[in-house]
Amino acid sequence: MTGVRLVEAAQAPLLARRYYAGGDPGPITAALANVPELLEVAMPFLATVLGATAVDARTKELVILRTSAVLGCRYCVQTHTTAARDTGLSRAEVAALRGEAPVTAAFPSPRERAVVAWAEAVAAGPGPVADAPRAALREHFGDHEVVELTLLAGATLMLNRFCTALELPTPPDVVARLVEEGWA
Amino acid sequence: MTAVAAAIEGGVLPGRLWFYANYHCNLVCTYCLTESGPRVERRELGEERMLSLAREAADLGFTALGVTGGEPFLLPYLPELLPRLAAILPLVCLTNGTVLTERRLERLRPLAELPAALQISLDRPEPDANDAMRGPENFRKVVDAIPRLVERGVRVRVATTVSSIDDQERERLCALHRRLGVPDSDHVIRPIVHRGRAVDHGLGVDAGPSDLPAELTITTDGAFWSPFGPTVHGGQLDTDLLVTRTTTPLSVPASALLRIARDRPQGADAQLHIR
Numbered sequence: 001m002t003g004v005r006l007v008e009a010a011q012a013p014l015l016a017r018r019y020y021a022g023g024d025p026g027p028i029t030a031a032l033a034n035v036p037e038l039l040e041v042a043m044p045f046l047a048t049v050l051g052a053t054a055v056d057a058r059t060k061e062l063v064i065l066r067t068s069a070v071l072g073c074r075y076c077v078q079t080h081t082t083a084a085r086d087t088g089l090s091r092a093e094v095a096a097l098r099g100e101a102p103v104t105a106a107f108p109s110p111r112e113r114a115v116v117a118w119a120e121a122v123a124a125g126p127g128p129v130a131d132a133p134r135a136a137l138r139e140h141f142g143d144h145e146v147v148e149l150t151l152l153a154g155a156t157l158m159l160n161r162f163c164t165a166l167e168l169p170t171p172p173d174v175v176a177r178l179v180e181e182g183w184a
Numbered sequence: 185m186t187a188v189a190a191a192i193e194g195g196v197l198p199g200r201l202w203f204y205a206n207y208h209c210n211l212v213c214t215y216c217l218t219e220s221g222p223r224v225e226r227r228e229l230g231e232e233r234m235l236s237l238a239r240e241a242a243d244l245g246f247t248a249l250g251v252t253g254g255e256p257f258l259l260p261y262l263p264e265l266l267p268r269l270a271a272i273l274p275l276v277c278l279t280n281g282t283v284l285t286e287r288r289l290e291r292l293r294p295l296a297e298l299p300a301a302l303q304i305s306l307d308r309p310e311p312d313a314n315d316a317m318r319g320p321e322n323f324r325k326v327v328d329a330i331p332r333l334v335e336r337g338v339r340v341r342v343a344t345t346v347s348s349i350d351d352q353e354r355e356r357l358c359a360l361h362r363r364l365g366v367p368d369s370d371h372v373i374r375p376i377v378h379r380g381r382a383v384d385h386g387l388g389v390d391a392g393p394s395d396l397p398a399e400l401t402i403t404t405d406g407a408f409w410s411p412f413g414p415t416v417h418g419g420q421l422d423t424d425l426l427v428t429r430t431t432t433p434l435s436v437p438a439s440a441l442l443r444i445a446r447d448r449p450q451g452a453d454a455q456l457h458i459r
Contacts, residue, residue, distance in 0.1 A: 013426035014393060014409060014444050037428040037440060 003166040006030035015040045027075070027168040028159070049155045055148050061087045062112060063119045063149055064156045065097040070123040073160035078170045078184075082177050111140040115149065122153040188438045189245025196445055197398055199247030200276075201434075202411045203234050204403035205262070206254040211280055211319045215345065215387050217380035219416040220254045227254075227404045231261045233432075237402055238272045240434040250399075252278040252411055263291035267298055274299035276341065280318070281305065282325040289332050296337030301370070303341040304330060308349075309356035327364060334365035341370040347387055349373065379415040379422065393425065398445040400438055406430070407437030409444065 007013070007030050009020045015036035019025045025033075028046075032039040050064070061084040068076035077098060084094050096106030097116070107113050114136035121133040137146060162168075178184040191197040207227040209220035218224075238249055249269055256262050257279050269275050281304035284292075295302075304326055308314035311323035333340050342361045349357070354373070361371050378388035396410040403414045405421055406429040413425030427444065430436040 007423060011423045013423050015427065015440060034423070035429045036426060037430055037436065 002027075002031075002169055004031050004034060006168075007033035019043060024171075026171055028163065031162075031166055031168060046155060046159070049148075049152055053148060055145055055152075057087045058089065059112070059115055059149075060152055061089060062097065062107075062115045063152045065094065066103075066116050066119040067123045067153050067156040068160050069097060069099045070120055071157060071160035071164070073164045075163035075168050075170055076156065076160050078178055079174050081183055082174055082181075085181075110136070114140050118149060119153050122150060123157060186243075186245045187442060188435075191442050191445070192245055192247060197400075197442060200250050200399050201237070201241040201246045201248070201273075202250040202252060202399055202401040203229055203237065204253060204401065204411070204414055205229050205234065205251050205256040206259055207416070208258060209253060209255040209280070210258060210283060211255065211322065213280075213318050213381070214385050215317065215376040215380070215382040217377060217382070217412060217415045218254065219381050219419065224254075224416075228259065229402065229404050231259075231265050234265065235268060235272075237431070237434055238269050240432075242272050244434060244438055246273065246400075248274045248276070250276050250278070250411065255280055255283065257283045257288065263288055266292070266300060267294040270295060270298035270300035276301045276303050278303045278305075278343070280322070280326075281329045282322060284325075284329040284333070286332075289329075289336060292333070292338055293336050295339075301339040301341050302333060303343050305345060306330075306342050306357070306361065307344050307346055309353060309360050327360070330361075330364040330366060339370070340364075340366050341372065342366050344371070344373045345376055346373065347376050377412050379412065380417055383417055393444070396425075398441055400427070400441050402431050402434075402437070407441070409441065 006027055007016065009024075012020045012033055013036040016029075016033040016039050019029050019033070019039070029039065029043065032042055050060070053060075061080065065077065065080045065084050068080055081094055081098065084097065085091070089097075092101065093106045095101045096103045103113065103116050107116060114133070117133040118129070118137045121129040137149070141149065175184065185193075188197065192199045205228065207218055207220055208222065208224050209216070210222060212221040234251070241249065249272070251266070251269070256277055266275060266277055275298070277300070279302055281302075292302075305318065306314065306323075306326050307317055308323075314323040315321065330340050330342070344357060358368060358371065362368070376382050376388035377391050379391070382388040391412060393409055396412050399410050401408040401411045401413055405414060407427045408414045409425040409427055413422070415422045428437045428440050
């Protein structure tokens, strides 16, 4: 059961209407539409942080899916299982990020292992991130990439808690695909 | 000059800020936008909040205030609140006119010295037709209250909300309000809007943002585009005309409304007289 009303298109507030122009905007937008002044700043922020930036999409999916798995967010793990597959991650890689197989076996690249370890460390809080994952990440990424990967992990954490606390339903098309591909 | 003041002066925004003082009412009108009635949740905006918002409105450059509901006069503090609001900005308060006891009328005397008016609903010139929409005894109470307000020097406006009215009936209605002391310039006839309880009765005209003046309207649920915005249907608040949930500082919803209004297409509000 969803914790809040998901605003349907006919009830979309004025500042939210453009997010409904293409049809069902999805549960996160439909929940945020209850507070349109937050929606209109949250969505561009999320679209920018999660969308195409200087860090490639595959690397970003490592952060999003691993963070979501550590936080136990059903909504985000399910939606980013399909998103990660669309980005080109293999079934074994996605399973490892979901916590269903060892990460070390699925990701031989030290660069990608460092990203996953960083996501795990950021998600694990509280307190500072340990020296080891910090040093590993700095071996492969510059300042701007570290900032971006960390902000991405933080935005994912926010979404994890938002979707989990409000019990947002996974979109039916995602559920159908997870069933079809043997994830559910 | 603030952006809001410039927009009002330039005709982009209307000058009036509305308050939904409450949602409960002693009547259960067939076309009520807010499904108001005696047993609905009160959702009061609150005396101090209205005063505070009124002061903010004046600072921002709004030029007038409106108070509506529900029936605002069910709030015990309203007779004293209205002069305080009218001392800040010119005021109109909408009422069904049926709870204006002699004691309340006396408490309203200060309004006579202020830029204030009470807008009372009167839909038909004969009791039966009027009361069919607005409830038993409505007509009698209204035609009793209006002259007693006028005698005290309080300006009264009459609002007629109808799907249609023929020339003869309108003439009888106008003759009535003139007899009660309300001039033609203070009588407005407007259509029923197809929202709230009017939907259940198949009444009214559809009206969206392009048809409704962008009058910022503050309720306990947030800020809306026009007093026709924060309607209730099936017990659930309509959010299609919601601007922001934030109401304080008032500059937040005012700025958001202004942004939306600037992009607003030409509408039919002038033709529909939904004001």
